[in-house]
Amino acid sequence: MQARDLVELAALTTMHGPLLIQSETPLSQPGLERYWSASKCRLERWGRAIRRASDLVGPPSPRQRRLNCALLEEILTGEVLARVWTAVLVAHDLHTGSDSGSIARSVLDGQLEARNRAMAMLVHGGVVCGQHAIYLNRLRRRAESWSDLLVGNLNTRDDVSEFGSDVERTRNYAIDYDPTDQQGWLLLMASLRASFSTLELPSPNADLNSEIGASVISFFEPQLFDSTGLLRSLWMSRLQQTTDETQGLLEALFDVENTSRPSGLFPGLGEGNVTRRRF
Numbered sequence: 446m447q448a449r450d451l452v453e454l455a456a457l458t459t460m461h462g463p464l465l466i467q468s469e470t471p472l473s474q475p476g477l478e479r480y481w482s483a484s485k486c487r488l489e490r491w492g493r494a495i496r497r498a499s500d501l502v503g504p505p506s507p508r509q510r511r512l513n514c515a516l517l518e519e520i521l522t523g524e525v526l527a528r529v530w531t532a533v534l535v536a537h538d539l540h541t542g543s544d545s546g547s548i549a550r551s552v553l554d555g556q557l558e559a560r561n562r563a564m565a566m567l568v569h570g571g572v573v574c575g576q577h578a579i580y581l582n583r584l585r586r587r588a589e590s591w592s593d594l595l596v597g598n599l600n601t602r603d604d605v606s607e608f609g610s611d612v613e614r615t616r617n618y619a620i621d622y623d624p625t626d627q628q629g630w631l632l633l634m635a636s637l638r639a640s641f642s643t644l645e646l647p648s649p650n651a652d653l654n655s656e657i658g659a660s661v662i663s664f665f666e667p668q669l670f671d672s673t674g675l676l677r678s679l680w681m682s683r684l685q686q687t688t689d690e691t692q693g694l695l696e697a698l699f700d701v702e703n704t705s706r707p708s709g710l711f712p713g714l715g716e717g718n719v720t721r722r723r724f
Contacts, residue, residue, distance in 0.1 A: 446654040448522040449644040452591070454658050455526040456637050459595040460630060461665055462533040466603070472537065472545045476663045480530075483656035484552040490650055491520055491559045498572050505572060513572045514581065515646035519654075520556075520563045521585045522644065524610075527556040528592045530661055532605035539603050553608070560585075580643070587640055594618045594633075 494516050498505070505513065531553045535546035566572045567581060589610035596609040597618025609615030648654055 446651055446658050447644065447648045448519045448654070449638075449641045451526045451654055451658055452522050452588075452641050453634070453637065454661060455529040455591075455595055456634055458526070458529050458533060458661060459598050462529070462536075462599055463602070465533060465664055466536040466540060466599075468537070469541060471541070471543065472534070472664060476660050477545055477548050479663075480657060480660035481548045481552060483653050483660060484527075485555070487523075487650050487653040487657070488552075488555040488559060490653070491516065492562075494649070495559075495562050495566060498566060499569075510573050510577070511646065512649065513566070514577045515649050517563050517566070517573070517581050518584065518644055518646060519648045519650060520559050521581065521588050522641065523654075524556050524560055525588050525592050525595065526657070526661070527553045528608045528610070529595050529599070532596045532599050532608040535608070536599060536603040536605050584643070590614075591637060591640065 498513050501509070531546065531549035534549045538544060538546045564585070567578050573581065593609040593611050593615040596605060597615040600606050600615060600619035606612045606615040606619070
């Protein structure tokens with residue numbers, strides 16, 4: 446999954462977030478753990494990549510500069526979903542008294558630290574060409590503005606403005622939000638796609654982006670989203686995760702039954718004759 450896909454998912458999360466916020470159903474712990482694990486793994490990869498780029502002696506090659514640019518794109522745009530998802534989980538906590546938001550806060554803290562280190566790379570210069578440095582700085586401002594807009598749309602009932610990049614701007618966006626304006630949402634999605642259409646470099650951590658996206662979308666009902674394209678692939682990823690977990694439970698069940706079953710009670714069904722089918 447590419448960086449621009451996660452930005453689009455952030456907008457869809459804002460659109461459907463109020464349904465999750467107002468739900469009294471406890472959130473899936475495996476889903477939260479999956480989000481935390483994939484996010485932390487991506488943060489570690491970012492840290493290693495930043496250290497390699499910063500420790501490089503001499504000017505980087507054109508290929509390395511391109512890789513550095515793709516890395517910085519992923520870091521700067523990844524902040525949008527991190528802010529929106531944290532706002533959703535914290536708002537849900539306010540309604541249910543749970544503590545799901547602490548996981549998202551931890552991820553967001555790491556995201557902001559990575560963003561600061563990425564901007565330090567640009568300030569020191571050399572990791573990308575001058576033209577790309579200007580582009581990436583503009584991309585940072587664009588991501589911050591969209592973060593404020595999307596978090597602001599969640600700020601109408603619960604004060605989650607702290608998760609915008611600019612608290613005052615986030616609150617101002619909340620004033621103009623009309624949740625019944627479907628045409629407005631269509632225009633917003635079209636504008637968002639146009640704003641991030643410049644993200645053409647392949648994301649260096651597409652696999653973990655998919656894990657993060659699938660973990661977020663697993664908290665929503667499938668009928669809320671389109672059945673094709675990006676979100677279909679996320680649902681397939683969620684299904685695969687569920688299948689793997691089910692297989693593990695079945696294997697554990699077989700182990701318990703085989704351990705507790707008296708020997709010879711069911712002739713022909715010994716351990717060597719049991720066929721375990723992967724569903």
